[in-house]
Amino acid sequence: MQLPSRRRPARSLSALSLACAGAVALAGCSGTADADAAGAGDDGLTIVAAFYPLAWLSEQVAGDLADVISLTPDGAEPHEYELTPRDVAATAEADAVVFLPTLQPAVDAAVEQQAADRAFDAGEAADLSLTYEAHDHEHSDGEHAEEEHAEEHADEPVTDPHFWHDPMRMADVGDALAEHLATVDEANAERYTANAADLRAQLAELDGEFRDGLADCAARELVTSHSAFGYLADAYDLEQFGISGLAPDEEPSTDALTEATEFVREHGVRTIYFETLVSPAVADTVARETGAQTRQLDPIEGLTDQSQGTDYLEVMRANLADLRTGQQCS
Numbered sequence: 001m002q003l004p005s006r007r008r009p010a011r012s013l014s015a016l017s018l019a020c021a022g023a024v025a026l027a028g029c030s031g032t033a034d035a036d037a038a039g040a041g042d043d044g045l046t047i048v049a050a051f052y053p054l055a056w057l058s059e060q061v062a063g064d065l066a067d068v069i070s071l072t073p074d075g076a077e078p079h080e081y082e083l084t085p086r087d088v089a090a091t092a093e094a095d096a097v098v099f100l101p102t103l104q105p106a107v108d109a110a111v112e113q114q115a116a117d118r119a120f121d122a123g124e125a126a127d128l129s130l131t132y133e134a135h136d137h138e139h140s141d142g143e144h145a146e147e148e149h150a151e152e153h154a155d156e157p158v159t160d161p162h163f164w165h166d167p168m169r170m171a172d173v174g175d176a177l178a179e180h181l182a183t184v185d186e187a188n189a190e191r192y193t194a195n196a197a198d199l200r201a202q203l204a205e206l207d208g209e210f211r212d213g214l215a216d217c218a219a220r221e222l223v224t225s226h227s228a229f230g231y232l233a234d235a236y237d238l239e240q241f242g243i244s245g246l247a248p249d250e251e252p253s254t255d256a257l258t259e260a261t262e263f264v265r266e267h268g269v270r271t272i273y274f275e276t277l278v279s280p281a282v283a284d285t286v287a288r289e290t291g292a293q294t295r296q297l298d299p300i301e302g303l304t305d306q307s308q309g310t311d312y313l314e315v316m317r318a319n320l321a322d323l324r325t326g327q328q329c330s
Contacts, residue, residue, distance in 0.1 A: 045185055048094040048115075050107045051078040052302045053164040054122055056312045058098050060199045061177045065188050069094075071107060075304045077277045079247050082106050091115050096184055098122060098177065103161045118184075123161060125176035126169045130230045131157035132246050158246060164300060165232035167203040167210070167316070174199045206316055210236055213320050218328035223264060223292075224273045225283040228299040238327075243272075243282050252282060257289075264290040271326035273297035276306045295326045 045066035049055035055070035062068060071087050072078045083091075083106045091097055091107075092114035099107050100122045111119045163169040178196035182189035214236045222233050227242025243260045244250045252260070264272070264286060272287045272294050274280035283294045298307060298315050308318035323329070 045095040045181070046090075046093065047181075048090050048097045050097075050099040050104055051081075053170075053300055053312060054098045054100065057122075057164075057170060057174055057177065057199075060202075061174050061192055061195050062181060063191065063195050065185065065191060066095075066181075072104075072302055074302055075277070076302060078104055078301045083110055088114060094118065096120055096181060100161050102159065120177055120180045122173050122177075123159075123163070125173040126163035127172070128159050128161060128163060130160040130234060132160050132227055132230065132242075133157050160227070160230045160246060162228045162246075162299070163231050164312070165229055165316075166235040167207040168235070169231060171200040171203040174203070202313065206313060207235075209317070210320055213324050214238070214327065214329060216330050217324070219267070219269060219271075220327070221263070221267045221269050222273070222323075222327070223260065223269050223271070223286070224275075224297060225280065226275055226278065226299065228275070228301075229273075229297065243286060257282075257285060260286050261289045264292055270328070271295050273322075273326065275299050276304055277301060293326075295322050297322055297326075 044064070045062065047058045047062060047066045047068045049058045049068060049070050051072040052070060052074075055068050058066070058068045069090055071083065071091070072081045081104065088110050091110045094115060095118065097111055097115040097119045099111055099119060101108055102123075163173070174196045178192040181192045185192075210232075220238050221241060222229060222238045223241045224243070226244050227240065227246050229242075230240050232238070233240035241260065241263050243256065244252050263269070269290070270292050272283040272290075272292050274283035274294055274296060276296065276298050280294060286292070287294045296306075296308075298319055300312060300315050300319075303310070303315075307315055308322075309315040
C-alpha cells in the first residue's frame with residue numbers, strides 16, 4: 001500500500017527563485033529569493049536530487065524531515081539537461097545531494113566542485129551490474145565534438161545506469177540513503193530507517209506484481225527505442241533489444257535499424273515500445289518495416305503530461321499493464 005504523501009512533491013529548480021551563493025553566483029541570477037525557497041530546509045534538511053526517480057526516492061526516505069528539490073525540471077530529458085546557475089547554487093547549499101554518476105555529466109561536475117563531501121552515490125548502492133555494448137550510430141556533420149574519441153572506444157562496454165526499473169534495486173538504494181541521512185541528521189536516524197523499511201515493503205509489493213504479471217507471456221523479447229530497460233528485463237526474465245543506445249538522443253545507423261528489423265521478424269515481435277520525452281520516430285520506423293504495433297513504455301526519467309500516473313509507483317504499474325498487453329501475457 002502506498003504511504004500517504006507527507007511532503008509536497010519535489011520541486012524543479014526552474015520553478016524556484018533561489019538566492020545565489022557568493023562563490024557560485026553567476027551572471028543572470030535573480031537578486032531576490034521567494035519566501036518559500038528562502039525558507040527551504042529551515043525546519044529540516046534540504047536534499048537536492050539529480051532527477052525524478054532519485055527525488056521520489058529521497059522524498060520517501062526523508063518524509064517530512066527534509067525539503068527535496070529536483071535539479072531536472074518536469075518534462076526535461078535528464079541525459080541532455082544543462083544546469084543553471086541556480087542549480088549549481090542549490091547544489092552548493094544542500095545538506096545532501098543524491099546523484100547517479102555518468103548519467104548527467106553536468107551534475108557530476110557540480111557535485112565534484114560544490115558538494116563532494118555531502119554527495120550520495122545512488123549507483124553504488126544500486127549495484128550497477130549491467131553493461132551495454134553500443135550499436136554503430138550516425139552523427140550529422142559538426143555534431144558531437146567528441147565523436148572521434150567515442151569511436152575509438154566504441155567497443156568498450158558502458159555501464160547501464162537505469163536501475164530504477166528494478167523495484168528491489170530501488171529498495172536497496174532507499175536503505176543506503178537512510179543510512180547516509182542518518183549520518184547527516186543523527187537525531188532522526190530511526191525515522192529514516194523506518195521510512196526506508198516502509199518504502200521497501202511498497203517496492204516488494206510492486207516487484208511481486210511484476211513477477212506475477214510477466215510470468216506467463218507469449219513474447220520474452222522486449223524491443224525498445226532506447227536501451228533504458230535492461231534492469232527491468234534482467235529482473236523479470238525478458239530480453240531487451242534497444243534500437244538506440246543508452247542515451248535517448250542517439251541516432252541509430254542504417255545498419256542498426258536493419259539489425260532491429262531482422263530481430264523483430266526473426267522473433268515474431270509484435271510490439272515496439274517508444275517513450276515519453278523523446279520522439280517515437282525510431283520505433284515507428286521499425287514498426288512500419290515489420291508490421292508491428294507501437295506502444296508507450298515510460299522510462300520514468302521525469303514526469304510529464306503524458307505520464308500515465310502521478311508518481312513512480314503509478315507509472316511503474318502503468319508500464320506493467322502496457323507490457324502485459326504488448327508481450328501478450330496471460
